[in-house]
Amino acid sequence: MLLAHLPALVIVIPLICAPLCVLLRGKDWAFIVALLATWASFACSVLLTIQVMKVGTISYAMGGWAPPYGIEIRLDALNVFILLIVSGIGSVVAPYARNSLLLEHIEERAYMFYCAYLLCLCGLMGVAVTGDAFNLFVFLEISSLSSYVLIALGSDRRALTAAYQYLVMGTIGATFIVIAVGLLYQATGTLNMADIANRLPEAGYTNRTVIAAFAFMVIGAGLKIAIFPLHQWLPNAYTYAPNIVSAFLAATATKVSVYILLRFVFSVFGVEFSFVSLPTAIPLLVLAVLAMFLPSIVACFQTNVKRVLAYSSVAQIGYMVLGLGFVSVAGLTASILHLFNHALMKGALFLVLGAVFYRIGSCNIDRMAGLAKQMPWTMAAFVGGGLSLIGVPLTAGFISKWYLILAALEKGWWYIVVLIVVSSLIAVVYVFRVIEAAYFRDAPDDLVNVAEAPISLLAPAWILVFANFYFGVETSISVGIAERAAQSLMGAG
């Protein structure tokens, strides 16, 4: 019986547990509640994935009001894939919180952290499951507001400024999205996404209101995704946030925003409108290519490794937008696949940095010199994640690049292939800078006796590193779902 209600439960569980954390107060209790909630959500997501793979799209009417009048939860391959990423990363990261928090001076108010964490998870998953455009905005705001709080928890004072900037930019983005939703409502008289898609052709492709809605949606989502050059909020936010938050947000928040863009551009507006009637592909491709290069180069010169990773995230988002800009099943598959794989590698790398920070209190590349001797497992995990980030074969990163290249070849765009390959080489530079420091330089004098990170930090990081390799070899699950999602997105248009 409960199986039928899984679509609701997956977001309700964290929603219930978030206030529970506040009521229970004790940090151990809150931790246990948060842990169980994330795991339960993940379990629900897995079950939902299986269900969707078996029977196709699932629709769930909230409050019993049938769509398109009531709020609908609608799950197809893309939705469950995103759900899987968010809840999966959430449940891997959660056990990490206990130790990671200790160091960052918010121990006594840890329950607040867990509450915000669960709300953020709830919001992100809500965005992923909902079939209602306005509801999507609400969930987006839930996740955004809680992530501002999470970022502001960083031990560095600059975390506050970073969170504030993120708040301003995030609010602008969300406002754009809600403006777009409003305009769409004006044009079509409905908020249900599937219904909007049905009614848009009636409104006409030259309708100025719809075009404005489209522009606002692309820019609003683009801001949330941190498409270059709308990315400036991201480096500070990821750098100064607590490590666990960096890991969680880097792996999930931008991914969910990419989902919003995919969903609206391909499903709601439709390929015909977005790419045939309007010249969207070229600007996106230009931005994507710029994103692949400029932030990568910036990353090469950063001294704080978290910042390196943050800029690298902006670059990796370029790949996702690139695949989207191909407007083909292959391109979308690559894009969705990279969404998943990038979550794995960035999650792993940020968790590793959390372990580093836990021991040496810094993520500066100079302070990490010679660390491989003292923290072999930690740095080995970094190497693993780094290889995936570069896209070395047998890692997840390779798979997504491979599909991206295939998609470009299918279009016959050689120069794009060259650009993809060259930009991967830049990744080699910034990853190997860290590896070189850790393995081939001598440790600073005050850091010669550093112990290996505790198992509670290492285990989540290694799980993700392992996942990087697993999904680099066994691709049937990730590629299978991504392909189905891509087909349904293209088919909808």
Add this chain to the structure above:
Amino acid sequence: MKEYLVLRVITKLLLPFILLFGLYVQFHGDFGPGGGFQAGVIFAAGFVLYSLVYGVAAAQKVLPTGILRAGLAGGVLIYALVGVANLILGANYLEYTPLADTMKEGQHLGIFLVELGVGLTVASVMMTVYFTFATWRED
């Protein structure tokens, strides 16, 4: 504001009516204009008025942080749990029908409870925000 006797007296006189009006808006929400959100704000406004006239310390004695926090979390919890109750009773999430014998009464009760949660949370949040600003000092 100790010297403004008129204000103090009038405040004391008004306060029950404000709170009562808040409760009216709250419980009448499912029939007429109103509901948890508005009621929560009105309710909180009463306490804000009280603290403006009698001082923040006095207001905090009435509404300690602990209670506010409990209300803040509890309201959300009520909302979410009502939804779950429906689930357990065999309907969709937030589909209130099975809460009572007839559909009409079920919907009635469900909305009532959910609005209660909303009101509780909104009032608590308003007060928390107010107290945060009122007690904030430049370090």
Add this chain to the structure above:
Amino acid sequence: MLWGIPPGLLLILGVLLVPLLPGAWRKAYMTILPLAGLWALAGAETGVFYTFTFFTYEIAPVRIDGLSLVFGYIFHIAAILSVVFAWHNNDTVEQMAGLAYAGSGIGAVFAGDLITLFIYWEAMATTSVFLIWARRSDSAFRAGMRYLIIQVGSGVLLLSGAILMAHQTGSVAFDKMTLGNLATWLILIAFGIKCAFPFFHNWLPDAYPEASVTGTVFLSAFTTKCAVYVLARGFPGTELLIYVGAAMAAFPLFYAAIENDLRRVLAYSLNNQLGFMVVGVGVGSALAINGVAAHAFAHILYKSLLFMAMGAVLYRVGTVKASELGGLHKSMPLTTIFCIIGAASISTPLFAGFIAKSLTLSAAAKDGYPVIWLILMFASAGVFLVSGVKIVYFAFFANDGGKRCKEAPLNMQIAMGLTAILCVVIGVYSPWLYSLLPNDVAYEPYTLSHVINQLQTLIFSALAFALLIRFKFYPPAVNSIYLDFDITYRKWLPVLYKWIVSLVSPGWKSMLQDLRNGLHRMVAYMFRHHGPEGILARTWPTGSMALWVALLLGGFLLIYYS
């Protein structure tokens, strides 16, 4: 195959255990691992194994046939010898990198398709760079970085070629290819980079002399010979390679003749020997391919031996600069003898090189390439002069530099001794090596005329050296470097870059300045109308972010409405 683990992968997986083992156990384990691999390989059947389908392509991770077996054997042997040579070394990273590198090389040789090959190809690049960095000097780090970029670049080209190929033919099988389309050209260039073709060769003399004492021994064996193997597999009989190979055989000698760093001399002469093999690949006849395999086999042994001897000198004396060495035969008599055996093994009768190299020369002659044959003869005489006579003379004899040290560590002596024995055994009993060769060709190296002619070549080469030294014509060893093609990217490119920057930057800066001023005014204008200057002034960066949003939205709307 041992426990069903493909050759190469055995070493790579085995590496994972290395850091867990304590000192002596670890050394024993590291020695036994390649031994086990060799044993397993000796019992292996030929054929293609473990095939599976990846995407839509047929992947063949292991292909065992005559050609890959020869290289597989010698790579295992080289790995064993290199490990023994490195027994004294306790650097875990270096130990792991060395074994993994050897494993990748072996894996690459048995790769039956281009994707597997690419994976091992990149694995070789990334593992071997640690052997260079293990020297832990600034210059080693930079040389390693250059090396890594070039090597990874080669892999990227290979992958591009493979993808193109897959696109065109629907198959990624690694078989004989013919030049003629972009895919095969890319693959050839990828191979050529690792094989140090002229103008792609600089990574070799640049990086090998910078690697650690033990690292260079590893390095000298695998990367380039693996490249020779893939050329022999993929492009036998490609005429272009004959000319490329001839150029490779000749020009590095000029550098080797004057270079001061003796390990760099060896690196250049390694490049020259690769030229021989590339010519053999280019000729492509059954005899020539046999020659390539035999030459690679022998060359790995004697070049390792020479690098080991120089490594021992570097280990004990701290330098291998010809200008600072000399007279070491008194301090290191055994090393001297081993080095002389290594030098003799290049081409003296009764040593390994003699029976191997003559195959290639005969093949070139038989197919009628007189000019090429002459160049090879020149190179053959020259390499004996520079990497044989010169090395031995300057390191162990010459002017006594006054350096006194201990004899090389025991494990190095053992490694050098084993290698020397192999060199002699192979040279004396030629049928053994010949029986390993992929093609069935009868060839007898020990004919009277061949022996005498070879002795004439060598003795007159030595005579030339003796006369040049006696009459002071031989350029004195001095501390300097000699420009090579790498000047293009190490010097000219940066200079060009700086020049362009200096040309462009004033205009660029003023443009940026104007832009910034403009933006500043614009944002300031907006702020005047939106709030108190004081508070918002602090958020100027946020404002600029918002400005970007507005600009982009405006841009999109402009495109859409136009």
Add this chain to the structure above:
Amino acid sequence: MNGPKHTSASSSSGEKQSWLDDTQNIDKIFWGVIFLSVILMLLEPFYYKKPYFSFEGSFGFYGWFSFLACAGLVLVARSLGRVFERGEEYYDADRNSGEDNR
């Protein structure tokens, strides 16, 4: 061994003297190499060569070709070396000063 054990230097160190420290012995080796060369040339008429190319059959081809090749190699390399020689810090110079001070 046809090793090149000749040197014109004389060691001045007081430790155990090796056979090579004596300049006379160096001369012996030098003349030994010349003697060997002459012998190998004299062998020329007494065996059958099987030349692939006509020039290969000319008298003492391997000997004189090898000699010329090596002498030429070193002499050419010597003059090339003068052109291409640079100080050891050549490539490092830029990085330190940020200028091209060639």
